[in-house]
Amino acid sequence: MKALMFGWEFPPHILGGLGTASYGLTKGMAENGNMDITFVIPKPHGDEDKSFARIIGAGNTPIAWRDAEWDYVQSRIGNVMDPQLYFDLRSHIYADFNYMNVNDLGCIEFSGRYPDNLLEEINNYSIVAGVIARTLDFDIIHSHDWLTYPAGIHAKQVTGKPLVIHVHATDFDRSRGNVNPTVFGIERDGMLNADHIITVSDLTRRTVIEKYGINPEKVTTVHNAVEPLSDELKNVEEHHMKEKVVTFLGRITMQKGPEYFVEAAAKVLQKVHNVRFVMAGSGDMMEKMIRLAAQKDISDRFHFPGFQKGKQVYEMLKASDVYIMPSVSEPFGISPLEAMQMGTPSIISKQSGCAEILNHVIKTDFWDIDAMADAIYSIITYPAMYKQLRNEGIAEVNEIKWSKAGKKVIDIYNKLLNNH
Amino acid sequence: MNAICLYFQIHQPFRLKRYRFFDIGNDHYYYDDFANDEIITRMAEKSYLPANKMLLDMINESGKKFKVAFSISGTAIEQFQQYVPEFIDSLKVLVNTGCVEFLSEPYSHSLASLSSPEEFHRQVKMHDNLIYELFGQKPKVFKNTEYIYNDEIAALIAEMGFSATITEGAKHILGWKSPNYVYASAGAPNMKLLFRNAKLSEDIAKNFSNTTWFEYPLTADKYMSWIAQSPREEQITNIALSYETIGGFHPAETGIFDFIKALPRFAEEKGIEFWMPSEAAAKLNAVDTISVTHPISDADEARDTSAWLGNDLQWEAFNKLYSVAERIQMCSDKRLLQDWTYLQSSDHLFYMSTKHFGDGSSLFSPYESPYMAFTNYMNVLSDFIVRVEGQFPLSIENEELNALLTTIKNQESEIVQLNKELKALKESIKDASVVDEAPAEEAKAKKTTTRKSAAKKTTTRKTTKKTEE
Numbered sequence: 106m107k108a109l110m111f112g113w114e115f116p117p118h119i120l121g122g123l124g125t126a127s128y129g130l131t132k133g134m135a136e137n138g139n140m141d142i143t144f145v146i147p148k149p150h151g152d153e154d155k156s157f158a159r160i161i162g163a164g165n166t167p168i169a170w171r172d173a174e175w176d177y178v179q180s181r182i183g184n185v186m187d188p189q190l191y192f193d194l195r196s197h198i199y200a201d202f203n204y205m206n207v208n209d210l211g212c213i214e215f216s217g218r219y220p221d222n223l224l225e226e227i228n229n230y231s232i233v234a235g236v237i238a239r240t241l242d243f244d245i246i247h248s249h250d251w252l253t254y255p256a257g258i259h260a261k262q263v264t265g266k267p268l269v270i271h272v273h274a275t276d277f278d279r280s281r282g283n284v285n286p287t288v289f290g291i292e293r294d295g296m297l298n299a300d301h302i303i304t305v306s307d308l309t310r311r312t313v314i315e316k317y318g319i320n321p322e323k324v325t326t327v328h329n330a331v332e333p334l335s336d337e338l339k340n341v342e343e344h345h346m347k348e349k350v351v352t353f354l355g356r357i358t359m360q361k362g363p364e365y366f367v368e369a370a371a372k373v374l375q376k377v378h379n380v381r382f383v384m385a386g387s388g389d390m391m392e393k394m395i396r397l398a399a400q401k402d403i404s405d406r407f408h409f410p411g412f413q414k415g416k417q418v419y420e421m422l423k424a425s426d427v428y429i430m431p432s433v434s435e436p437f438g439i440s441p442l443e444a445m446q447m448g449t450p451s452i453i454s455k456q457s458g459c460a461e462i463l464n465h466v467i468k469t470d471f472w473d474i475d476a477m478a479d480a481i482y483s484i485i486t487y488p489a490m491y492k493q494l495r496n497e498g499i500a501e502v503n504e505i506k507w508s509k510a511g512k513k514v515i516d517i518y519n520k521l522l523n524n525h
Numbered sequence: 526m527n528a529i530c531l532y533f534q535i536h537q538p539f540r541l542k543r544y545r546f547f548d549i550g551n552d553h554y555y556y557d558d559f560a561n562d563e564i565i566t567r568m569a570e571k572s573y574l575p576a577n578k579m580l581l582d583m584i585n586e587s588g589k590k591f592k593v594a595f596s597i598s599g600t601a602i603e604q605f606q607q608y609v610p611e612f613i614d615s616l617k618v619l620v621n622t623g624c625v626e627f628l629s630e631p632y633s634h635s636l637a638s639l640s641s642p643e644e645f646h647r648q649v650k651m652h653d654n655l656i657y658e659l660f661g662q663k664p665k666v667f668k669n670t671e672y673i674y675n676d677e678i679a680a681l682i683a684e685m686g687f688s689a690t691i692t693e694g695a696k697h698i699l700g701w702k703s704p705n706y707v708y709a710s711a712g713a714p715n716m717k718l719l720f721r722n723a724k725l726s727e728d729i730a731k732n733f734s735n736t737t738w739f740e741y742p743l744t745a746d747k748y749m750s751w752i753a754q755s756p757r758e759e760q761i762t763n764i765a766l767s768y769e770t771i772g773g774f775h776p777a778e779t780g781i782f783d784f785i786k787a788l789p790r791f792a793e794e795k796g797i798e799f800w801m802p803s804e805a806a807a808k809l810n811a812v813d814t815i816s817v818t819h820p821i822s823d824a825d826e827a828r829d830t831s832a833w834l835g836n837d838l839q840w841e842a843f844n845k846l847y848s849v850a851e852r853i854q855m856c857s858d859k860r861l862l863q864d865w866t867y868l869q870s871s872d873h874l875f876y877m878s879t880k881h882f883g884d885g886s887s888l889f890s891p892y893e894s895p896y897m898a899f900t901n902y903m904n905v906l907s908d909f910i911v912r913v914e915g916q917f918p919l920s921i922e923n924e925e926l927n928a929l930l931t932t933i934k935n936q937e938s939e940i941v942q943l944n945k946e947l948k949a950l951k952e953s954i955k956d957a958s959v960v961d962e963a964p965a966e967e968a969k970a971k972k973t974t975t976r977k978s979a980a981k982k983t984t985t986r987k988t989t990k991k992t993e994e
Binding site for chain 1: 549838882894897899904
C-alpha cells in the first residue's frame with residue numbers, strides 16, 4: 106500500500122512532540138511490512154532517516170518552471186532530492202505561480218518552523234502539495250496536524266484518494282479553551298473533509314467530537330507510543346545528587362500547568378528539606394513562575410535551568426527522582442514515557458492523554474495540588490514507591506510500541522480503501 | 526459421603542480516610558467513618574440481615590438439623606456494634622438455636638501469623654474474648670485470615686489449644702488427595718486439619734450467577750447430587766463462603782436466597798447431614814498427615830500470600846508495620862493499641878496489589894491505584910510510628926529498651942524483696958526491743974529533749990512580743 110503523508114517536523118530537526126510522533130508512527134507502520142510511505146516536510150536537512158520512508162521537501166519542489174541542468178540541480182539540492190524526482194515534479198506544475206516569491210529552481214523557501222507568517226507558509230505548503238499529488242502514485246493521504254490539513258485536502262481534491270487526518274493536538278489544548286478562530290477554522294475544515302480522523306487519545310477524540318461537531322463514527326483513537334532508547338542515551342552520564350530532585354520538563358506555558366508544580370513544591374518543602382525542584386524549559390510563563398517561586402519563598406530550592414535539548418534532556422531525567430507533568434490539557438504527552446524509559450517515576454495529570462494507557466504512574470487532577478504534593482512526598486520518602494514505579498514503569502513502557510500503533514493505522518487504511 | 530460443614534465469613538476493615546503527608550504529626554484519627562458506615566450498612570441491608578433471617582428459618586424448619594459456622598472478624602463486629610447493632614441481636618437469636626458455631630480468627634483479619642507470634646496470639650485471644658462476651662461461646666476451631674496456613678502457623682495454633690483448623694484445599698498441596706477428609710498437621714500432629722473444598726465453594730461464590738457457565742443455572746438439587754455422588758468413604762465436605770455471597774455478590778434477584786434455602790431439603794433427601802466444625806473434628810479421625818512449607822491461602826490462582834505480599838510496596842508497608850510490633854507489646858496506651866490492631870487488617874495490603882492491575886479486579890479497593898493505596902497507608906503509618914516513638918524512642922534499640930524494661934522490672938522485684946527484708950528486719954528489731962528496752966528508752970528520751978528545746982523557742986518569741994507591746 107502506498108501512502109502520501111504530509112508532516113511539518115521530522116527528526117533530527119524537531120521543535121516539539123509532533124516530529125517525534127510522526128517519525129515513530131511512520132517507522133512503526135513500515136515495520137508491519139508492505140508499506141510504501143512518502144513523507145513530505147517543509148524543509149529537509151538531508152540527515153533524516155530515510156530507511157523506511159521517502160522524504161520530499163516542499164521547499165525543493167518546483168511550482169514554477171525553470172530550465173535547470175541535471176548537474177546544477179544535483180549540486181543545489183542533491184543532498185535532499187534525486188534530480189530525477191525534481192524533473193518529474195517539474196512536469197506536473199499545474200498553474201503559473203511565477204508571481205510568487207520563488208528561487209532559482211522555481212521553489213518556495215520554507216522555514217520549517219513556526220514563524221510569524223505561519224499562515225502564509227501553510228498556504229504555500231498546500232500549493233506545493235498540488236504538484237506532489239499530481240506527480241506521485243499513492244492509495245491514501247495522511248495529514249499530520251492542522252498545519253498540513255489544507256495540503257491534505259488539496260491532494261484529495263486533485264486525486265480523489267481518501268484523506269486521513271491525524272490530530273496530534275487541537276487549539277483547545279494549546280489555548281485552554283481560548284481558541285484562535287482562524288486556526289479553529291482550518292482544523293474544522295480538515296476534519297470535515299477527512300474520510301477518517303485519527304486522534305492520539307480518547308481525550309482528544311472527545312474534543313474533536315464535542316468541540317468541532319464531528320461524527321463520532323469517523324474518529325478513532327490510536328495512542329502514541331515511544332521509540333526504544335538507544336544505548337547511548339540509556340547510559341548517559343549520571344550526575345549523582347545528594348538531594349532528591351523533582352523535575353518538570355517542557356514548555357513553560359499555560360497549557361503545561363507550571364503554576365501547580367510551584368504550588369505543590371511549596372507544600373512539600375514545608376515538610377521535607379532535602380529536595381530540589383527543577384523547571385526546565387522556556388516559555389511565556391517563565392518569568393511569572395520565577396516570581397511565584399520567590400513569593401512562596403522557595404527560590405533557593407526551585408531552579409530554572411532553561412531550555413534543554415538532545416542528550417541534556419536524558420541526563421536531566423536520569424538525575425531526577427520524580428518527573429512531573431501537571432498539564433491542564435495534554436492531547437497525549439510523550440515525555441512521561443521517556444522519563445519512564447530512563448527509570449524515573451512519573452506523576453501526570455489525569456487531563457493527559459497518556460494517562461489512558463499508563464498504569465505505573467501517579468495520576469492526579471492538574472489542579473489537585475495536595476494530591477500532587479502527596480505523590481511527590483511519597484516517591485521521595487518511601488523507597489518501595491520509587492523502586493516499584495521505576496521497575497514496573499520500565500517494563501510497562503517497553504511494551505508500548507510504535508509497530509502496534511502502526512498496525513492500527515494500517516487497519517484504518519484498509520477499511521477506508523475497501524469502502525472507497 | 527455423609528456430611529457437610531457450611532461456613533460463612535464476614536470481615537470488614539476500618540478503611541482509612543484520605544491522609545496526606547502534611548497530616549503526619551498533626552492528625553491522629555485515620556478512619557473513613559462515612560465509607561465504613563455506608564458499606565456495612567448497605568451490606569447488612571442487602572445481605573447480612575435477610576440472610577440471618579433465612580438461616581433462622583432454615584434451622585427451625587429442619588428441626589435443628591441444619592447447622593452452620595460463622596467466622597466474623599473483630600473489626601467487623603465493632604462496626605456492627607457501631608452502625609448495625611440489630612445484626613448482633615439477630616446473630617444472638619441464631620446462636621440460641623444451638624446450631625451455630627463461631628470460629629476463632631485474628632481480631633483484625635491480620636497477617637500477624639506471618640510476622641509476630643506474640644501479636645498473633647494477642648489478636649486471637651482478643652477476638653475470642655469478644656465472641657465469648659457477646660455470644661457466650663469459646664471457639665474451638667481456628668480459621669486464619671484468608672486461610673493462610675503452613676506448618677509453623679499450625680504449631681502456633683495448636684499452642685493456643687485449638688483442636689482443629691480449617692485451611693484452603695489448595696491443589697498444589699493436596700495433589701491427588703481429596704479435601705473431603707480430615708488430616709493431621711505435620712506442624713502439630715495432634716491438631717486436625719480441615720480443607721475447604723475450593724471447587725464446590727466457588728461454584729456458589731463465583732459461578733452461581735454466571736450465565737456463561739456450562740452448569741448454569743445451578744439448583745440446590747443439582748448441587749446436592751454432586752456432593753452425594755462423591756465416594757462413600759469420604760468424610761466431610763467443607764463449603765466456605767463470604768456471607769456477602771448471599772445477596773451481595775449475587776443479588777437477591779439471581780435466586781441465591783432460594784438456592785441456599787433449598788439446600789437442607791435436598792441434603793436430607795440424599796442422606797447428607799450438616800455438621801458443625803468442632804463436631805467434625807471430634808467425630809472423625811485423621812486419615813493422613815499433611816505438611817505445608819510455604820504459606821497457602823484462598824487467594825486467586827496462586828493460592829499463596831502474593832495477593833498481600835507480592836510486590837515491593839506491600840513488603841515495605843508490612844515490614845514497617847511489624848517493625849514496631851515488639852515495642853507495641855510493651856505499650857498500654859489504649860488508643861495506640863486500637864490503631865495498631867486496625868492498621869494490621871490485611872485489606873490495606875491487598876489494596877496495594879499490582880497483580881491484576883488494569884484488568885479491573887481491584888474491585889474492592891477504595892483507591893484509584895495501588896500506588897495511591899500505598900501512599901495513603903504509609904502516611905498513616907508514619908504518623909502512627911511517630912506516636913509509638915513518642916512512647917518509646919526509636920533511637921533506643923529494642924534490645925536496649927528490653928534491657929531497660931527488664932532493669933526496671935528487676936528493680937521492682939528487688940524493691941519488693943528489699944521491702945520484705947526491711948519488714949522482717951523491723952519485726953526483728955521489735956522483737957529485740959522487747960528483750961532489751963534500754964536503747965529504745967534512750968531514743969525516746971532524746972526525742973523529748975528536742976521537743977522541749979523547740980518549746981523553749983516559742984516561749985522566747987512570746988516574750989519578745991510582749992516586750993514590744
